[in-house]
Structure formats: C-alpha cells, structure tokens
Amino acid sequence: MNTRYLDEGFPLLHWATEVEAVCPKCNEVGVFSGNPYWKDWHATFFCHGCSHSLQTDRDGWHGPVLGMGRRPCSTCGHQWVRVEKVFDDASKINGESTKSKCPQCKSENEVSLKFTRTEPTDHAIDPFFGLELALKEDTRHGTVWAYGATHLEQLKLYTSAQLREGDGTKWSYFTRHPKWLKTSKNRKMVLKAISKLEKRLITNKGSG
Incomplete structure (x- = not known):
C-alpha cells in the first residue's frame, strides 16, 4: 500500500483527454480522445463495437x-x-x-x-457529449467512476495512500471528492470497486 500521495491540484478535466464511455448506438464501449481545455475544446468518440463516431464540431450534447x-x-x-x-x-x-x-x-x-x-446524481458522464461512463461501479455509499486508465490509476494511488498531501486548492479534483470517498474507513470498499474497473479497462495506463 502506498504511504503518500501528492495532490498536484489538477482539476477533473485534466484526465478528460481520454475517456471510456458507453456508445449511444449499441451500448458497447468506445473511447473519446480530445482536449478538455476551453481554448481548444474538442473531442472525437469512436465506438469499438459498432464504429459509431461523434465529433464536437458536428454533434451536440447527448446527456441529461x-x-x-x-x-x-x-x-x-x-x-x-x-x-x-x-x-x-x-x-x-x-x-x-x-x-x-x-x-x-x-x-x-x-x-x-x-x-x-445538467448531470446525473453520480456525475458519471463524459464532459463533451454527456455519455454514460463505461468505468463506473456502484457501492453502498455511492458510485466510483473514472474517465480512463490514467485517471483510474491516480484515483487508486490517492485512495490507497496513508498520507495525502497537496496545496488544497478548491479546484483540485481530490479536494472536491465526496467525503465517503476520502474517509479511511471506506478505503477497502473503494479499492475493491477500483479493482473491478481495472479489469474492464480498454485504454492503457499512462496514456492521455
């Protein structure tokens, strides 16, 4: 188990360069690739099941x-x-x-x-089109979810750490976590959910 995690203050969108989501056509898993920063906001989606595609310069919001x-x-x-x-x-x-x-x-x-x-209660949608995320796992306290492999890896490191350090900025993804995800008494439960998500990954760690 890791003993320390340094929160660098990244917002959630930092990990939105690669997102695994559920295809609106066939319900299989596809992947978004793009830039989540407003000056160059764009993304493309490609379904690995039916080859359905979406582009931010062509297609509108599909979410709630x-x-x-x-x-x-x-x-x-x-x-x-x-x-x-x-x-x-x-x-x-x-x-x-x-x-x-x-x-x-x-x-x-x-x-x-x-x-x-708007967003569903669990917030588990992609930021570009609002599609349901593929990497989501329900627990008795709430939903554990991630955009892709890199995001999930950081969530795992944060959850498993005994000591969490950082600047505490209000924009930090980890600062804005719900309390049930942060508390040590739920660590085992959250890590179990993360382990299930890791088995469903179709993107590679370290990408994006």
Whole structure:
C-alpha cells in the first residue's frame, strides 16, 4: 500500500483527454480522445463495437438536460404554471414544450421550455457529449467512476495512500471528492470497486 500521495491540484478535466464511455448506438464501449481545455475544446468518440463516431464540431450534447419554463394559466389566469424537469437524453427531446397542470384549476397548459445541461446524481458522464461512463461501479455509499486508465490509476494511488498531501486548492479534483470517498474507513470498499474497473479497462495506463 502506498504511504503518500501528492495532490498536484489538477482539476477533473485534466484526465478528460481520454475517456471510456458507453456508445449511444449499441451500448458497447468506445473511447473519446480530445482536449478538455476551453481554448481548444474538442473531442472525437469512436465506438469499438459498432464504429459509431461523434465529433464536437458536428454533434451536440447527448446527456441529461434540465428543462424549465413557466406561464400564466390559459384557463384561470393563475400565476404560475411551472415546469422543472430533467430529460435523460437531450438528443431524444421531441419539441421545446411540455404539458403541465395548473395548481389552481387543474387544467392542462402547454409550457415552453428552456434547456440547460445538467448531470446525473453520480456525475458519471463524459464532459463533451454527456455519455454514460463505461468505468463506473456502484457501492453502498455511492458510485466510483473514472474517465480512463490514467485517471483510474491516480484515483487508486490517492485512495490507497496513508498520507495525502497537496496545496488544497478548491479546484483540485481530490479536494472536491465526496467525503465517503476520502474517509479511511471506506478505503477497502473503494479499492475493491477500483479493482473491478481495472479489469474492464480498454485504454492503457499512462496514456492521455
């Protein structure tokens, strides 16, 4: 077991140069390669199962979105008939409005929606298109996940370390970890989940 881990303060996106994700076409595993920094934000996805591909300069967000809207009731004038709903797949949204009942008179109203990107509770999606990550493992406390081999390797080193050092910057990926992932009493459980993820890797350690 490692005795020390030095947190260099990298944000999560530092490891998003290579991401293993679930293909939206065939549910097999594919890989993103790209640049996650905003000045040169781009990525391509290639499925190892069906050869489906995605490109950031061509394809839109496929992940979850939050649709929000409000309007006065068309029947009784009550303000407001509100909608706040998460849609799991932005690419499958049909139209830009939905029906909602007035809380006053119970009549149905057509409410126009505005959409913003959001994340599932476990945050286990890629940052480019919002596809489900291939490297995710549920535990009794939450989901252990990683973008790819290099990310997973660093997560393992951090988890197994008896002493964790670093600058503690608020942007650090490890600083922003949920408490259940940091606590030593869950170390064995988290390492077990990481071991399962290592067996499913299709990218190589040290790449990206």
